[in-house]
Each structure stands twice: as C-alpha cells, then as structure tokens.
Amino acid sequence: METTLLPVPLTPEISLHLAGGGVGLFDGTGGAFSSDVPPPFWLFVWAGGQALARHVLDHPEIVRGRTVLDVASGSGVAAIAAALAGAERVTALDVDPLAVAAAARNATANHVTVDTRTVDIADLDLPADVILAGDVFYTRTVADRMAARLRRAAREGTRILVGDPGRGYFPERLFTRVAEYDVPVPAALEETESLLTGVWEIHTTIAAG
Template sequence: MKVETTLLPVPLAPEIRLHLADRGVGLFDLAGGEFRSDEPPPFWAFVWAGGQALARYLLDHPAEVAGKSVHDLATGSGVAAIAAALAGAATTAATDLDPAAAAAAQRNAAANGVTLSTQLPTKTDLLLAGDVFYSPAVAPTMTGTLRAARRENAEVLVGDPGRGYFPERLFEKVAEYVVPVPAALEETETLVTGVWRMR
C-alpha cells in the first residue's frame, strides 16, 4: 500500500521527526475506506497517543533507559523506540507484526540519526508498548506477552490513552500527558494518556 507521508515533528516530543500521514487523513482513508484482513491498515503512518506519551516520558527520564536493552513491541512508527535510543539505551529493538511498520520505524530512526534493530532481541531490560490495548481480540494476547516479560525480570512501560481494554489493575501510573492527536484519527484534538509501569 502506497502511503504519502511528510517528515513532521511529533506533537508531544518535537525533538523527534517522523514520516507521517497528513493530519487531515484518517486510518481507513489510507486503506481505501475499508479493512482488508490480507493487508493491515497503515497504523505506522500515524503517531498514536500512547507512543507519544512513552516518547515524552523517556526523553524526560533518560535514567529509565540509560545503558539498557530496550524492546518496543508493536512499534508502529517507532516513536517510543527512537526516544529510547535518543535517551541513551544501549540497544533498541523495534518489532511489529506488520513488515511495513518495521520498515517505517527504520526510516524514521534514520531521520533522527539513531539505529534500531527490527529483530526480536535475545535480552530485554525494558519492554515498551504504546497503544496496544485497542481491541478485545488483541488485549489478552498483549497482556500475556507483557506479563511473560515481567516474569523474566524485564521492566514494562505502557502508554495508554484509555482505549477501554487496558488491564489497569496490573499497572501503576507513573506519568500522565495531554497528547495532541489528529481529529481525523481520534475524533478529538487531545487525549489524556497515561504511562504505566507493570507491577
């Protein structure tokens, strides 16, 4: 799927620039107005509220990532992974089920002068997940993945704007931001978004 993008600053973390779709475009506008199971919509062409909140938090709290092996799961545009790399992570991996998202994360990393691996890391000190609790089908799998990482002693940070399927009882909030978002994408211009640490 060909998606027109422009290199733009991230609203909540303008230190980072990403190749993004126009603010007046919605997710399914780019998919021809429909969902096709054989080709995922281009989630990577947008900077979602959860990823923006994680990015801002990591840039403001570099001790969270300094010298650590960081894995950004379901990376999308790669914004949280890029923030981790800029904040001093020793290594940063950005993975996604959609190969187009992994390619977008690499392109965005290059635009910010950092390097990301798109391979699953063998060691993770900090697992990041932005905006991953968006559906009842995805939430249980994501919860299981994050809990497994926590059992392996990885720290887990999640950015979530109250999507409705977030298992809040498993987390404690460490920060909250009012995140600018495209109205064409979210039907509002800001979302209150938490950064949460898994217990």
C-alpha cells in the same frame, strides 16, 4: 500514501514520516483490511507512543545503558526516544513489515540506530531490560495476547512501560500509573484534538497474580 517528515507534537525533538493531519486511518485504504493486510497504523503517531516517548526523554535513566524492545512499534517513536536517551540497544518490533520499514526509515531520519524485526507478540523471544508498548490495547484479541506476553516478561524481570489513553481493553488492574500527559492528536483519528494519556508500569508481583 505520501508522507511528510513532521515533528511529533509532544516530542518535537523527534520527527517522523507521517500522513498529513487531515488524513484518517482508512483514507486511501478502501475502508477495509484483513489479517493479511493490517491497517497502516505506522502512518500516524498515536497518543500512547507519544506519551512513552516524552516520558523516556524526560527520564533517560529508565533506558540508559539498557536493552530496550518497543513492541507493536508502528512509527517507532518510542524506540527512537529510547535510542536518543542512551539505550545500549533498541529493537522495534511489529507484526506488519510495512511498520517495521517505517520505523527503520524514521530512525534514520533522527540519526539513531534502531534494530527492527517483524514478529508477532506471541512469538516474541528476545530478552530485554525494558519493554515499551504504546497504544497496544485496541481490540480484545490483541489486548489479551499482549497482556499475557507482557506479564510473562515482567515475571522474567523485564521492566514494562505502557502508554495508553484509555482504550477500552487496557487491563488497568495490572498496572500502576507513573505519569500522565495531555497529548495532541489529529482530530481525523481520534475525533478530538487531545487525549489525556497515562504511562503505566506493570510490576512483577502484579503480573504474577
């Protein structure tokens, strides 16, 4: 599918190679996917990633001089924001090698350095000061695996920030909301033109409970 380099609605400081505004997630994919061929989430900039990116750009002290992981990175918007905000090292991680390639391409387009790795969240074993996770609680299976790994990282002292627009599997009980944004989104994706999206932080005491 062809992409266009477009400014991100909530963070126009960042431009990404994205599908056009009238394109849905499964347009051009035959409407089906499997565990071997994930849907092309990386073609879009999702609400949770936008909110995280905006929050990091507005509060660069969160990542400045720190090592940052952007898990389930997709287009890489949060990773790019962290790099722009002065993180010492940023790594974008995704299970989909096409997403990893997209994040690298988008980092280059924004003139920042972002390392990339293809890895499943359950196998993640990279130390970091900060983990960013945007829109990662979209199915029960993914949500359970993600929550378990993020809780483990929090217990190890990593600061965890999640962007979520109210997905059905988000474990809100583990988090405290630290910010909220009205995020413009493509109607072809979300059946609405904006989503109220929270930035949430998990604390070590909550994660251990």
